[in-house]
Amino acid sequence: MTDHGVSRDLSKAVKELKERDLNHRPEKMIFILLLFLTCLGLVIAAITLWLVPFVGFSNIHPHLPVIMAVVFAMVVLFLIGGGLTLVFTIIRGKNLFFNRRIRGVVIRFLFPLLVLVGKCVGISKERVQRSFIAINNQLVVAEARLVQPRKLLILLPQCLQNHDCDVRITGSVENCKACGRCKIKNLVELSHRYHVSIAVATGGTLARKIVVDKRPQMIIGVACERDLTSGIQDTYPLPVYGILNKRPHGPCFDTDVDLGAVERGMAAFLNGDKGNSEGPGPEGVKPAVS
Ligand code: SF4
Numbered sequence: 001m002t003d004h005g006v007s008r009d010l011s012k013a014v015k016e017l018k019e020r021d022l023n024h025r026p027e028k029m030i031f032i033l034l035l036f037l038t039c040l041g042l043v044i045a046a047i048t049l050w051l052v053p054f055v056g057f058s059n060i061h062p063h064l065p066v067i068m069a070v071v072f073a074m075v076v077l078f079l080i081g082g083g084l085t086l087v088f089t090i091i092r093g094k095n096l097f098f099n100r101r102i103r104g105v106v107i108r109f110l111f112p113l114l115v116l117v118g119k120c121v122g123i124s125k126e127r128v129q130r131s132f133i134a135i136n137n138q139l140v141v142a143e144a145r146l147v148q149p150r151k152l153l154i155l156l157p158q159c160l161q162n163h164d165c166d167v168r169i170t171g172s173v174e175n176c177k178a179c180g181r182c183k184i185k186n187l188v189e190l191s192h193r194y195h196v197s198i199a200v201a202t203g204g205t206l207a208r209k210i211v212v213d214k215r216p217q218m219i220i221g222v223a224c225e226r227d228l229t230s231g232i233q234d235t236y237p238l239p240v241y242g243i244l245n246k247r248p249h250g251p252c253f254d255t256d257v258d259l260g261a262v263e264r265g266m267a268a269f270l271n272g273d274k275g276n277s278e279g280p281g282p283e284g285v286k287p288a289v290s
Pocket of ligand 1: 169183
């Protein structure tokens with residue numbers, strides 16, 4: 001396949017990811033609602049903070065009320081500007097010049113605030129986490145970062161493994177006997193086809209160790225809301241594209257994953273065969289459509 005063909009496949013995969021983002025409208029709306037409430041709360045707090053001392057400021061210095069008004073107006077403008085920029089990025093799905101900074105602000109500061117506000121208005125933590133993952137994915141896609149296959153890591157939870165399987169896959173997924181009782185077999189096949197790293201973690205500590213050892217530039221993580229959220233926060237500034245696992249038998253037991261979603265993520269972030277010295281890249285591999 002030509003470079004032109006590979007880039008057409010990549011843009012098709014990115015387009016599909018963006019289209020699928022539209023299906024996350026409810027999650028995004030929750031995020032925007034919580035963001036609006038948080039900004040409103042902060043603006044009210046700023047105005048209150050200004051109003052209360054205002055009574056006393058003029059007694060200290062005649063110009064102090066005006067100076068404090070300018071300071072607080074700047075804080076309010078900064079908050080509104082930041083909020084509008086984020087909403088614009090979410091709605092348009094376009095990379096803005098400080099997209100990566102925005103991702104940092106969302107991950108580090110905004111998410112804990114939104115959980116708090118969500119609690120106050122009766123939105124469960126799990127729903128806020130889901131909306132956070134959807135927004136994070138959109139910002140990661142908007143960054144449109146391409147990596148070499150060996151720098152892309154697929155990180156899986158152990159609960160994807162069939163509960164009856166005795167094979168130890170946490171040390172090396174390659175130990176999988178490919179019996180087909182669980183999706184580990186298919187995921188290992190995908191990793192071979194795309195020449196990407198793949199690993200299974202039993203928890204946050206092992207996941208962190210895998211990331212330190214493998215030094216990826218991009219992670220596609222499969223997990224539940226809680227683990228994905230903490231994984232995205234722990235590994236920042238490393239971009240993590242999160243895919244929620246399916247739990248037909250309840251949490252942490254014989255879980256499942258949409259293989260098409262994993263493959264689309266891989267195809268969207270892979271840098272074709274450029275600079276891949278370990279074998280052919282994902283040429284000719286069309287992203288699956290589930
Ligand atoms: S596919 Fe692999 S991990 Fe899954 S049950 Fe079979 S041997 Fe175990």
